[in-house]
Amino acid sequence: MALHRILVADDEESMRWVLSKALRKKGYTVELAADGNQALRMVREQSYDLAIVDIKMPGMTGLEFLDKARELRPDLLVVVMTAEASMKNAVEAMKRGAYDYITKPFDLEVVDAIIEKVGRARDVSNQVSLLKQELKDRYQVEKNIIGNSPAMQEVYKTIGKVAASDVTVLIQGESGTGKELIARAIHFNSTRLGKPFVAINCAAIPRDLLESELFGSERGAFTGSTERKTGKFEQANHGTIFLDEIGDMPLDLQAKILRVLQEQEITRIGGSQNIAVDVRVVAATNQELLEKVRNREFREDLFYRLNVVPLHLVPLRERREDIPALVEYFLERACAEMEVPAKQCSGEALELLCSHSWPGNVRELENTIKRAVILSGDPLLTPQDFNGLSERQATIHAAPQEQSLEALVEAKLRTAFFGIEKLEKGDIYDRVLEQVERPLIRYTLEKTRGNQVRTADILGINRNTLRKKITELGIQIKKD
Numbered sequence: 001m002a003l004h005r006i007l008v009a010d011d012e013e014s015m016r017w018v019l020s021k022a023l024r025k026k027g028y029t030v031e032l033a034a035d036g037n038q039a040l041r042m043v044r045e046q047s048y049d050l051a052i053v054d055i056k057m058p059g060m061t062g063l064e065f066l067d068k069a070r071e072l073r074p075d076l077l078v079v080v081m082t083a084e085a086s087m088k089n090a091v092e093a094m095k096r097g098a099y100d101y102i103t104k105p106f107d108l109e110v111v112d113a114i115i116e117k118v119g120r121a122r123d124v125s126n127q128v129s130l131l132k133q134e135l136k137d138r139y140q141v142e143k144n145i146i147g148n149s150p151a152m153q154e155v156y157k158t159i160g161k162v163a164a165s166d167v168t169v170l171i172q173g174e175s176g177t178g179k180e181l182i183a184r185a186i187h188f189n190s191t192r193l194g195k196p197f198v199a200i201n202c203a204a205i206p207r208d209l210l211e212s213e214l215f216g217s218e219r220g221a222f223t224g225s226t227e228r229k230t231g232k233f234e235q236a237n238h239g240t241i242f243l244d245e246i247g248d249m250p251l252d253l254q255a256k257i258l259r260v261l262q263e264q265e266i267t268r269i270g271g272s273q274n275i276a277v278d279v280r281v282v283a284a285t286n287q288e289l290l291e292k293v294r295n296r297e298f299r300e301d302l303f304y305r306l307n308v309v310p311l312h313l314v315p316l317r318e319r320r321e322d323i324p325a326l327v328e329y330f331l332e333r334a335c336a337e338m339e340v341p342a343k344q345c346s347g348e349a350l351e352l353l354c355s356h357s358w359p360g361n362v363r364e365l366e367n368t369i370k371r372a373v374i375l376s377g378d379p380l381l382t383p384q385d386f387n388g389l390s391e392r393q394a395t396i397h398a399a400p401q402e403q404s405l406e407a408l409v410e411a412k413l414r415t416a417f418f419g420i421e422k423l424e425k426g427d428i429y430d431r432v433l434e435q436v437e438r439p440l441i442r443y444t445l446e447k448t449r450g451n452q453v454r455t456a457d458i459l460g461i462n463r464n465t466l467r468k469k470i471t472e473l474g475i476q477i478k479k480d
Ligand SMILES: Nc1ncnc2c1ncn2[C@@H]1O[C@H](COP(=O)(O)OP(=O)(O)OP(=O)(O)O)[C@@H](O)[C@H]1O
Pocket: 144, 145, 146, 147, 173, 174, 175, 176, 177, 178, 179, 180, 181, 182, 244, 286, 362, 363, 366
């Protein structure tokens, strides 16, 4: 049965009674409202699969309810009940997005038929495709976490312990260690399977956009915003939200995330209503969050609220025993994806891969294997096929500080570009520079509270150049 919770709103008590009795008998959970305002309050606080509302009610008409309820819960299906004489209303309701209408007086069979239709429509259009996709994902997640090292065994144990509950998990680990993969595993092994898994990378989205991405925005919340937008929290309702790179979340947004965790409700930007959400939060970071707490860059209360269960993914170089299985797995996958005959690594090549320090972790290993598969015509991969790797290895070993800015940038670049199948003519140079320039200028402007003269002085660039960059890179200046 695809439908569970039904809201019935009618000012006529006898109608509420008849409908609730009939629907409860069929096994649905039915809740009742005596007018439109009450119904809207209930929709705000709870989620329903279907609302059956009378079009003529005191206070708020069924049509007004329809508009407001659909704004609050775009997924809610609304069936309106209308008197035979007012067909005009029924047409209007359909135009405004009602799922169907029933003319009064009606036989209960008509209601049954509509509910069945709603259930079927949901089944066909949503559930089946969702479940298919999710079963596929689940299958992949379970087959796709490779590694039997003691560190990974600990990870599997923790996944098993936390999956069934709604406890918040904070996954810490360097870039490319598999944080998102593990977050998915938690979701797909939880009771929230079949509901959405929504991931958002807090570091990849500019601050101003991040807030509306997370919480949504009402029509007219910004100049030129003509549409209402639902945020990731609403999209993840009943499922899991994965807040990646949470360490990069600005302090004021941290306060808002804390509120969602405590109250389980959000407010869209430009809106005044609180909207209940039922979302499990899994967060991840590749930074030392406690250090950020000490530096007052991360809220202590949020840290403890997120860190209910900490899950630490150790760098690949500290669990080298997992490398052979990962190599085999990535080789098989790369050959299948690229539709080339199976390849293997020679003993020497495997030795080289096992001794590399993998600053980009599993993602770097995956991309290295893909690249070798693309470039080598031979079924046996030798150390020559990983030539770049030994050179990189040598420079990394020679570097006294592995975590220097240069090494970090190199690791990021490697993970971003080395997996690209075909390196073609493009604008990578400009794109990379832009991604360095923008945060650098934004950060300095933040530190000088938007003072462009000081920012130019600190950066050692001409003021006009700075002004030009700010416009070109679309940097917004906050002067508080
Ligand atoms: N144990 C593992 N077994 C198989 N594949 C893995 C494993 N760990 C990571 N991967 C693969 O490595 C890649 C990077 O993983 P993922 O995106 O989950 O890392 P991450 O820690 O979230 O990275 P970032 O911090 O950069 O967002 C993915 O393609 C993922 O499937």
